[in-house]
Amino acid sequence: MSLLETCALRAFYGDFQALFDIDFRIDAGETVAIIGANGAGKTTFLRSVIGVLVGSPEMVTFDGDKVGGLPAHALVRRGIAMVPEGRMLFPSLTVEENLRIGAYGRRTGAWDLQRVYRLFPILEERRNTPSMQLSGGQQQMAAIGRALMSNPRIMLCDELSLGLAPIVIGQIYEGLAVIAAEGMTLIIVEQDIHRALAAADRFYCFQEGRVSLTGPAAGYDQAAITAAYFGV
Ligand SMILES: Nc1ncnc2c1ncn2[C@@H]1O[C@H](COP(=O)(O)OP(=O)(O)O)[C@@H](O)[C@H]1O
Ligand SMILES: [Mg+2]
Numbered sequence: 001m002s003l004l005e006t007c008a009l010r011a012f013y014g015d016f017q018a019l020f021d022i023d024f025r026i027d028a029g030e031t032v033a034i035i036g037a038n039g040a041g042k043t044t045f046l047r048s049v050i051g052v053l054v055g056s057p058e059m060v061t062f063d064g065d066k067v068g069g070l071p072a073h074a075l076v077r078r079g080i081a082m083v084p085e086g087r088m089l090f091p092s093l094t095v096e097e098n099l100r101i102g103a104y105g106r107r108t109g110a111w112d113l114q115r116v117y118r119l120f121p122i123l124e125e126r127r128n129t130p131s132m133q134l135s136g137g138q139q140q141m142a143a144i145g146r147a148l149m150s151n152p153r154i155m156l157c158d159e160l161s162l163g164l165a166p167i168v169i170g171q172i173y174e175g176l177a178v179i180a181a182e183g184m185t186l187i188i189v190e191q192d193i194h195r196a197l198a199a200a201d202r203f204y205c206f207q208e209g210r211v212s213l214t215g216p217a218a219g220y221d222q223a224a225i226t227a228a229y230f231g232v
Helices: 042-049 072-078 095-102 113-119 121-125 136-148 166-181 193-199 222-230
Strands: 004-013 016-026 031-036 060-062 080-083 154-158 185-190 202-207 210-216
Touching: 004 042, 016 042, 016 210, 031 042, 031 193, 031 222, 042 154, 042 185, 072 080, 080 136, 095 113, 095 136, 113 121, 113 136, 113 166, 121 136, 136 154, 136 166, 166 185, 166 193, 185 193, 202 222, 210 222
Parallel strands: 031 185, 031 202, 080 154, 154 185
Antiparallel strands: 004 016, 004 060, 202 210
């Protein structure tokens, strides 16, 4: 059985329908990429899964339970954590304070400050620095660390590489590989097709609120992905 599944998931902003009947599944321990152009509905999908956008119960199944429509805090407690686009750290709080906020209401498990600092040693060096003084890459590491502090069973990562230099993106993705190797289930949303597919077991391509293509990441068909991504 899949760890997380959506069935005919729809999402609306007022009268505007942003997602149409999304069927998605991810098994425990898998890394699944969601790729798609700007505006395709990737963030809306993640926000629907974590309960920020209200859905109906049967739309989302987590660990066998229908959880669609539960509030976001209830889903965090069940083990769904988001690394949001834009990182959303508290700017005047230090790195360590931001990480401790992630631990509020945490599940029991192996992730703690020490383990996050081992994953991203720069965060320990900068533990007493307000997060607004961090580089973009360090902020992204802190945002990942904050999500890990809740000891999630699945992490939803939205555009981790946005605005970062290639070398820094490489460091972030090395960290993700470690997290995945330790058994975490990961959904990674990216506009960068190659980066996402290199890290993932499978992918879904979104186009205008629909799944336009899905399949294994290894040996993907470049032409098919280009068509599914751009709709040409
Ligand atoms: N808060 C909002 N209110 C109204 N429309 C929105 C809102 N957020 C996103 N949208 C619209 O929903 C669609 C999907 O957006 P989004 O999920 O942010 O796409 P992506 O993350 O793939 O770039 C777009 O057409 C976008 O303009
Ligand atoms: Mg987005």
